[in-house]
Amino acid sequence: MGIRVAVAGASGYAGGELLRLIAGHPELDLVAATAHSQAGAPVAAVHPHLVGLDLTFAGTDAASFADADLVFLALPHGESAAIAATLPAGVKVVDLGADHRLTDSAAWDRYYGGRHAGSWTYGLPELPGQRERIAAADRVAATGCYAVAITLALAPLIAAGAVDPADVVVVAASGTSGAGRAAKTHLLASEVMGSLSPYKVGAHQHVPEIKQATGATSLSFTPVLAPMPRGILATVTARPAGGAGTAADPAAADPAAADPAAADPAAADPAAAARAALTAAYADEPFVHLLPAGSWPATAATLGSNACHLQVTTDVDSGRVIVTSAIDNLGKGAAGQAVQCANLMLGLPETTGLTAFGVAP
16 A cells, blocks of 8 residues: 545645546555535546546545545635644645745735734745755645746746846736636636636735745736636746846936946846746756747646746846746646645655646647
8 A cells, every 4th residue: 555645625626636646646545535515425526537536525524634644735725724733743734725835924914814824844846945845844835826837937036136026027827727616706607718807916815925935025916817727827027137127228327337238248138147047946857847949838838737837038128037937727836736745745756646748739
């Protein structure tokens, strides 16, 4: 028998993707899948793509996890902490919710409200030093879906000093599965198909998480609901470090600045410094790919995978650095990322049961 795992909140989209990945994982055995309103229903009745997975949803209580070595919590925000508190110290936990991501209780109160449950090890292995921290942890807070796409695009640039952390603007489009499975009028096919709509403009809950993970000090983020089931495409722009990319005329303050390359050759092509930072950060990463020049990320290319595709350029008008990032919000943005963290926590090869290759067409 392999390593015994359980999934709380397995009737949702992220929970269903976890079940699919676990079913194909050579080292994991699913011993329990819990749900609330769907308790007692066969898994395949809720997730028709999992026909052959002979399991019935149990209720979400401590008894359901008694046989598990590791528990995935795929619960709504604010519900993970109570379940985690009932689990023995020896049981490893990966929380896909937001309950344990933020280190700043004031940020939690501002964006989520309610009691701050405290912070766990942050579950993004590609951040410097984080892979080792995850491997040593018993409790890991998996990243938010938008946070994955944006952090992977931005963090190396700030760390390398290639962009100004105080001037970051992001517009990102997500598929409807990111909003969960609950029936909501604005997610009906008749409302979504043929339409793009912004939401939580200027107040999305992933902002403090992204700032915490990247070192950004000011972030303007506009999320957009896209008429597709899954995927995120994020466009991250930032002012190059050293003042390039501003609207003001540089020659007015300093005649020598009329030719930025004269003072700093790297300023002639800010994207070169950004590309160098991304290359250095991800050259050996199995799931993050900086695409060749001229090739741009697309959500279809990451569908069904744990991959993130990146591309970088410079805006010819403003001089701002632009990084575009694509992921599957249920893959690298949720279930795939959680399994990647679980592999590290369990001492397994990080890529076990996961793929960097998407599904096409």
